[in-house]
Amino acid sequence: MRFQLCTACMTSGFCPKKSVAVVxxxxxxxxxxxxxxxxxxxxxxxxxxxxxxxxxxxYKDYPGWIVGPDGKEVxxxxxxxxxxxxxxxxxxxxTPLRDGAKPRVREEARERVRIFATVLSAHYPxxxxxxxxxxxxxNSAPASD
Numbered sequence: 001m002r003f004q005l006c007t008a009c010m011t012s013g014f015c016p017k018k019s020v021a022v023v024x025x026x027x028x029x030x031x032x033x034x035x036x037x038x039x040x041x042x043x044x045x046x047x048x049x050x051x052x053x054x055x056x057x058x059y060k061d062y063p064g065w066i067v068g069p070d071g072k073e074v075x076x077x078x079x080x081x082x083x084x085x086x087x088x089x090x091x092x093x094x095t096p097l098r099d100g101a102k103p104r105v106r107e108e109a110r111e112r113v114r115i116f117a118t119v120l121s122a123h124y125p126x127x128x129x130x131x132x133x134x135x136x137x138x139n140s141a142p143a144s145d
Contacts, residue, residue, distance in 0.1 A: 018064030
């Protein structure tokens, strides 16, 4: 999907009003966020051998900018995906979780998952804003006073 830029943004090549925050440590430590992220990537149905190119294209085509915790622009280090056996990493990361499993991010994959989730958040903002969110159970009877 190609993004359209208005005439004013065409000269700079991006829209200063369109931004996404880099995925933070809170999200990376939240099992619900990770579970939802993993479920979403299964929905995309990208093969493990295509993920690297797919992410690179999404990042390249994003018409906005990525904001760090300090409010300044951040450039993602896509070299995190230039590793031997990255195809196997994508295969393993995108594998469905077994029932009751609590997902976590290993320390050596932390920045890779951060970049992975940030790029997907930029391209699919409406899906990403619900990752990790759980609704309250409103089906219980109100407490009696």
